Amino acid sequence: MTFSILLVDDSMPMRSVIKKAFKAAGYSASSFHEAASGMEALEQLANNWIDIVITDFTMPGMNGLEMLIKMKQNDLFKDIPVVVVTTEGSREKIDQFMKSGAAGYIKKPFTPEQIRDMITSILGESNDNDQSDDSDSDFDF
């Protein structure tokens, strides 16, 4: 199963790193959409099917928390899980994210395994690494 993933971060290298972490976790066939701010992310959400949003907090214009609140106020977007990946580490800020409806929180610096574990807990195991041979499946035509 593949997923449509929206990466929201004003740092292009960081978006690239998170994308690689996804692929390393086995979600290699997933499609990625990217946005550099909360406002851009809302536009992407309006125009694309998105399964999960991974967002930074500090961004120029609309930050990650403001974007999260906007999403939760919108009937079309409110059920899309949002994971916050940020340097913000205070208890107050983490509580703010979680109370606003974030599905998870990862603090930078992070390891690819942390990304994998968080995504797996939300989306479930990726089947990309499934080596089973389906040639005998009843559903083959």
Place this chain on the structure above:
Amino acid sequence: MTMTNLMTQIAISISEVMETMFYIPVEPRNGYTTICESGLFLDNLDHPEHFKSIFKSGKRVAEADNIQAATITFHGTFSGEICLIVPEKLLVVMTENFMGEERRHLTDEHLDGTLKETLNMLAGNTFSKIDTESSFCLGVPETNTSAITITDKKGWYANSPLLLVDTMDGLMGITVNIK
């Protein structure tokens, strides 16, 4: 919070960031100095983003003429600015490791973004160690160093505490100014 405590937390944070995200082991030097005392001159006024830096001994930092610097502001129980100074040679290695791309595929945008993200992670990690309850607000990292007085030895960065950090690919510096 004393300056020594702050610089100690910065030393711990830069080690965590460099080792976790860039796979580069680092060795922060004990204590801290200042740009003036270190003899680290930042004197290329025509190209403030590319400093030439020379130690008193005449040895160039990381044998690289070009130095990249980024700053980030912070506001909380105390406020100020952190500046990260990295030789371009080291920054290229960091960017290669960070993005998993070969040097020939890297652009200035990649280098610039990596430098800013490094400083962002360093600052966020440092302040989350200092105070887990209250929130320090971080600004957006900037690499436009023409706005700061780092090129002027009389400027406020000249006598600000400077932490020197050794890596296999060069020496990096982190300086803090409390306003």
